[in-house]
Amino acid sequence: MNPLPDATTSATSIETVSNVFPIAKSTHNGVSVEYAHHPSRQWYVFRASYGRERQAHDFLVEDGAYAYFAQRYVEKIVQGKLKRQLAPLIPNLLFAYLTPSEAEKYVRDTPQLSYLSYYYDHFHRDARNYNPPLIIPPREMRNFVLATCTYNEHVLFVQPRHCHFKSGDLVRVIEGPFCGVEGKVARVAGQQRVVISLSSIGLISTAYIPTPFLQKI
Numbered sequence: 001m002n003p004l005p006d007a008t009t010s011a012t013s014i015e016t017v018s019n020v021f022p023i024a025k026s027t028h029n030g031v032s033v034e035y036a037h038h039p040s041r042q043w044y045v046f047r048a049s050y051g052r053e054r055q056a057h058d059f060l061v062e063d064g065a066y067a068y069f070a071q072r073y074v075e076k077i078v079q080g081k082l083k084r085q086l087a088p089l090i091p092n093l094l095f096a097y098l099t100p101s102e103a104e105k106y107v108r109d110t111p112q113l114s115y116l117s118y119y120y121d122h123f124h125r126d127a128r129n130y131n132p133p134l135i136i137p138p139r140e141m142r143n144f145v146l147a148t149c150t151y152n153e154h155v156l157f158v159q160p161r162h163c164h165f166k167s168g169d170l171v172r173v174i175e176g177p178f179c180g181v182e183g184k185v186a187r188v189a190g191q192q193r194v195v196i197s198l199s200s201i202g203l204i205s206t207a208y209i210p211t212p213f214l215q216k217i
Contacts, residue, residue: 020142020180022149024066026058035066035097043136044103045119045201046094053094056116060096060106067096070148070204072155089148090157090201093119095136103133123200136199143196146181147204154207156188163188163195163203175213178206185214 021035048056053069060067070089075082094116096103106113118133126132136144148155156162163186173181173194183196183206191208198204 020145020149021066021068022145024057024061024068026061027054028058029062031062033061033064033066038097038099040099041097041102042100043138043141044096044098045134045136045199046096046107047092047117047119048094049092049115049117051088051091052115053088053092056094056113059110059112060094065096065098065102065106067094068145069094070144072148072151073153075153084153086151089155089204093201095141119201121200134199134201140197140199143182144198144204147178147183147194147196147206150177152177152207156205158188158195158203158205160203163205165195170217171214172217173206173209173213174215176209178209178213181206182217185209 023032023034025032046056057067057069071086072089073084074087076085076087077083078085096106098106103118107116107118110116120131121134122131124132165184165186167185169184170182171185171194173179178194181194181196183194186193186195186205188195188205192211194206194209194214196204196206
């Protein structure tokens with residue numbers, strides 16, 4: 001069930017969507033792939049077992065595909081010292097912009113990605129009565145990337161029980177690092193934040209957002 005049903009209703013231009021996405025870059029050899037709209041491609045969600053989403057991301061980028069996985073900064077003790085490092089926001093999940101045949105190739109016919117599988121849509125069935133691979137609508141993906149591409153340490157992947165929504169109103173952030181994000185105002189971890197929905201995956205909470213930075217839409 002989508003707890004924020006209004007978050008994907010209005011149209012967004014291809015240009016606006018495209019300009020949001022950062023360049024996907026491999027950490028292995030520096031290969032970069034820029035997001036570009038393509039009428040035959042969709043946003044697939046994959047599971048990469050045992051925390052190998054970065055490994056899968058790099059393979060896809062090196063192969064010429066566009067891929068994205070959300071990260072945020074966390075503090076960890078490394079050899080007795082407190083260090084700030086990037087860590088996955090949603091462990092094991094990878095998002096890739098592919099044609100159906102490209103997605104099948106990576107999941108079924110690429111031995112190097114034997115650990116990669118589809119994240120299925122358990123709320124729908126296809127013509128064979130199977131759950132199809134989950135597809136994220138472009139506007140929803142844009143909103144997700146806007147909320148997560150700054151690696152802000154206060155961005156959270158949350159459950160509905162952690163969110164205390166103030167109203168049913170949809171808002172847009174008009175100032176600050178989350179400018180452009182659309183969602184609903186809620187108190188999360190004792191702070192006013194904007195919460196967005198990512199299809200059947202879950203909810204993403206921004207960091208603290210001051211009331212003057214919010215516009216009702």
